[in-house]
Amino acid sequence: MTLSSIKACNSPVIVALDFNDKNKAIELVEKLNPSECRLKVGKEMFTLFGPEFVKALVEKGFDVFLDLKFHDIPATTAKACVAAASLGVWMLNVHASGGQVMMQTAKKALEENFENPPLLIGVTVLTSMDESDLAGIGVTKSAAEQVKMLATLVKQSGLDGVVCSAQEAEILRDAIGQNFELVTPGIRPEGSDKGDQKRIMTPKRAIDSGASYLVVGRPITQAENPAEVLKQINASLA
């Protein structure tokens, strides 16, 4: 398959490849089609298998979300974003709590270095956290209020969207509007295991609530037939 022969992706699903075994990941990827899902590479696989693994997925024609959640001083974050973008990824992210200057500097560096820069999004509140976890780090707002506050800062910083839970999608669409990507992990098809996720939603409800993209990891990667689960999720959204 050549890159030019691959159709654009028709699905909002981003499959989170969280494996410690590259062969297992590739075995799954071989069963997937770039027109039916995007892929996410996170800290585990990037640390183990590095840029070459990411480039191999891009070469296969997949839109790749490099989920490294950069959070550092502005200059360091900007240089990390430029390095990530040089791998040809479709989307990358920083933590919104790094602040406006950090986010603006990263966005500017991408625009200055790439004709077609990848989408840059800000992580708001991790979907594994609820109000009691927020209280533990000194945040007394509700998860929804904290997400709204950080998402507003992300928008003001000129980024393309946020990572949030689908539970906040309606609130963010009302507050920020349509021209802003809402990338939502914590997606759980009916009956699937929550794992360590706390703010969850089904794929259909997430899309109906205004999510742009659905990040789905274990419900697909740990399934006996991952391609069939992906097919069912895509069908549930049609």
Ligand SMILES: O=c1ccn([C@@H]2O[C@H](COP(=O)(O)O)[C@@H](O)[C@H]2O)c(=O)[nH]1
């Ligand atoms: O708030 C966040 C940000 C990122 N993630 C990542 O998404 C996937 C979710 O995987 P599941 O197996 O579907 O729970 C995982 O790679 C996380 O690192 C998130 O869950 N929440």
